[in-house]
Amino acid sequence: MATVTESAPAAAAPPDTTDVPRGIDPGLAREDKVFFVAARTVGIVVLAIMGSIGVFLGYQSIPTLSRYGASFFTESQWQPENDVLGISAVLVGTFTVALVALVIAFPLALTSAIYISEYATSRVKRLLVSVIDLMAAVPSIIWGLWGFFLLQPKAIHAAHWLHTHVGWLPFFNVDTDPDSASWAQSRYAASAFIAGIAVSMMVLPMAAAVMIHVFGQAPIGEREAALGLGSTRWGMVRTVVLPFGRGGIIGGSMLSLGRALGETIAVVLIISPAFDIKFRPLEVGTNTVAALIAGRFGEATSSQLSALLTAGFVLFIITLIINTLAAMIVARSRSGAQE
């Protein structure tokens, strides 16, 4: 900038004049100015695209929220033809599916992460880390097929067994008689339970990857100290690795919860849509926000589209909060591990 021109007379000046101090900051070269402007432009474009989605979703939600108000969050039915709209049932369904997924994915992710990080030999370890990454890249439609065609015929028996033996817990109840001679298989199919298992396989690698990462950061000195004091391998894992990785375990699980909430295709393939608020995941029929959007966008008029966008916005805000909390927990655990 201005300093560039200042330094030029200094160089050209005769040697007997007083020293003109050279500018310490030479300013930017011309190509750097171009580069900065270009990079800033790209950054602003990305910011505009990303920001406009959030603003657009929020803006589109205004008419729906002002029309239905709080009843949008308490009404369970989705009947735009009767002007009755609400997302309480789909929100409950979304969380049911996600919680089932998390309950299944958490122990599996934790054990496989401990296995890869602490039990596998170093060559196998690298292979298995790749396998976990590959699992994350498997398209959700494949897990949908797996859940629908392979898992469902088996899972209805598991659901029936759970209902028969622990059905006195309201969570495992199904609105049918489990002990009749020919039990109603269809009452156990297309449920949040089965969709949750399929979703758990999708979110599991995400949680496992975060856990493997933080387990690997557990300090080697304390591991060796534990082993040197005569600890068994599990003793070392319990006293060193797990306490150091606690933030990663929680954060990774929350990240996978965020992903599970937004999962669409596997859920759409498996569940049969139902709009009642229920806490019986083994029973046929549930719905999630994502499945609602996938099922209803085609026939939607502009006001219904606004309602769907509002549902999507609510889902986005929930996911955003969970992801932000998860990122904070992971980051805090990392700084703790370095101390």
Added chain:
Amino acid sequence: MTATMNFGTSSQPSPFAPPADDVRPDVPRVLVKTTPDDRLSFWGSLVGSGALVWLLYTQILPFSGRVGFVILWYGAFLAMYAGVTAMGNPATVVLDRLMGAIIRGGAYVVFGTLATAVVFTGAKGVEALSNLNFFTDDMAGVRPTDDLSMGGVVHAMVGSMIEIGIAVAVTLPLGIGAAVYMNEVGGPLARVVRTIVEAMTALPSIVAGLFIYTVLIVTLGVSRTGIAAAMAIAIMMLPIIARSADVVLRVMPGGLREASLALGATKWQTVRQVVLPTVRPGLATALILGIARGVGETSPVLLTSGASTYFNANPFNEPMNSLPLYVFAAVRSGEPLYIARGFGAAAVLMVLVLILFIITRILARQKVGRR
């Protein structure tokens, strides 16, 4: 091990050796050793619990089903293994063995499940894949009940390629440019960009699809085409790629950057000749993982592309099919032959993702070699 021990315990003492009763040659301790007792207690428990569960489960009690059998076997194995170990070991060892068995069991379940998904898709897809016309024909004029020797998925494969190609052409410069901006230029605005990009990774893919559907198709009147689907995929991929590129650039050692600047290079020269070449494998990995994610995602294209049955390589006109959408439509039809086609397309998709993944691994390995 045995060779060292033979050497050490040789009966010829060296003249410089300490007194004979103190000869304790250095033998490396075996850190992980399994005694015959350990191995026998493992295999014995495995076989014993299997036999017990088989007897009780299939012969005496009125149960059936393989899944239940395996679960009970595992439970009985854990109990028996703990019991057998407890006969000759202290409680800490019992707990160690038990947790080892549980942790290994969990890991095997995960890898086994992944294997079943891959094998199941492949096995069900073989029927459709064994007809070569599956790779060369489209579905124009083919009814769902027609034999597998008619029709194919070439239109969906080409559609997927075109859509992902456009999406990459949009997201690659924007994503990497934004990451370069965040790391090499900086400033308060860059922090805002980083915050927003990180927030947008939480955007569910179906909401990205709904956004494009509402803006492009409903509001702007664009018909359902490949370009709309590509935009939906791009919206979904952009935060993913920008964020992972940001992470790659952030972990690059600052010393290289500073060395370049200290030699008098401009910022742009540093970025172009030092930063980007150094992180190229990492960026490629980020990009390809983003592609793998984008090519397999069904929900954005479900809302935006429409589903053609015929070959259409023009993204700006007419609907365009893609592999995940084809699979989705096929398995929802309920027609057995059409479902078989769906599995064939799913297997093709799986292979595509696998190829992308292997490329990623090769690129990631180069990074190790370059250091």
